[in-house]
Amino acid sequence: MIRPATPNDAPVAVPLLFLAMEEIARKISGTNDMQVVTHIFEHLFREPGNQYSFENTLIYESDNGVSGMIIGYDGGKLHQLRKPVLDYIRWQTGAGVCPEDETQPGEFYLDSIAVAPGNQGKGIGGQLINAAVERAAGEGIPKAGLLVSTDNPAAQRLYERMGFQVEYTIPFAGGRYHHLVKKLQTA
Template sequence: MIRPATPNDAPAAIQLLFLAMEDIARKISGTNDMQVVTHIFEHLFREPGNQYSFENTLLYDAGNGVAGMIVGYDGGKLHQLRKPVLDYIRWQTGAGVCPEDETQAGEFYLDSIAVAPGNQGKGIGGQLIDAAVARAAGEGMRKAGLLVSTDNPAAQRLYERMGFKVEYTMPFAGGRYHHLIKKIDNA
């Protein structure tokens, strides 16, 4: 079952978030100490008004625990949602590397998508993407976007099967990524 996240979901959600973006989380946190990085992101998850907040997260609850998650928000609010992230990281570690803008106004951005290893291949990721796109449509958004590493063609194929199309390739957080867009018909 897909449900909105709550602050209490932080430990499970952050472990899944790190499947999608552990390297990026370490880079923007300025440390390889995963205990510190985990503390930072669990704190951010529990707080409203930032890009990694529970408010922006849907979870796939398999009944015996969280099996997947997706974080999505209005791309036009990226700077507003990113500021508390960078401010908190600076306060915790003195770092707070600001990556390139990965989204833009007019786009519902699917920031992070992850499915627990034991649950992959069961369609959970697709269900989460569909739920996030439905949320975007409910907010009046006309397109959804995401980044996928150029080193991850299997994920790119999944997104393309779901109707996403590569718009361009860009640098992000030290890597190369395709920016994919899906038009939302019922917005």
């Protein structure tokens, strides 16, 4: 079952989030101390109004518990949603490295997608992407976008099978990423 996240999902959602972006989380937090990084991202997940908030998260939950998550939001709100993240990190660690913009207005950005090991290959990621894309279409946003590392061709093939196409390649947080988009049938 796919459901909206709640603040109480932080202890299970944040480790999943780190499957998708642990290296980036360390970079923007300015520390390799995973206790500190985990504290930061659990706090952000519980708080409304930021890009890693429960408000932007869908959870995949089965009888075995939470096994997947996706974070997505209106790309036109990136700077508004990123500011509380960087402000909180600066307050906690003095860091708060601002990565390049990975999305833009007119796009529903799929920020982070993760499925727990042992549950991968069961279609959970695809179901989460479809649910987020439906949410975007319902909000009238004309396309969905995401980044995939140029070093991850298997994930790129999955996204392409789902109708996403490479639009361009960008540097992001020290890596190189393809920016893929999918045009949506809006309500």
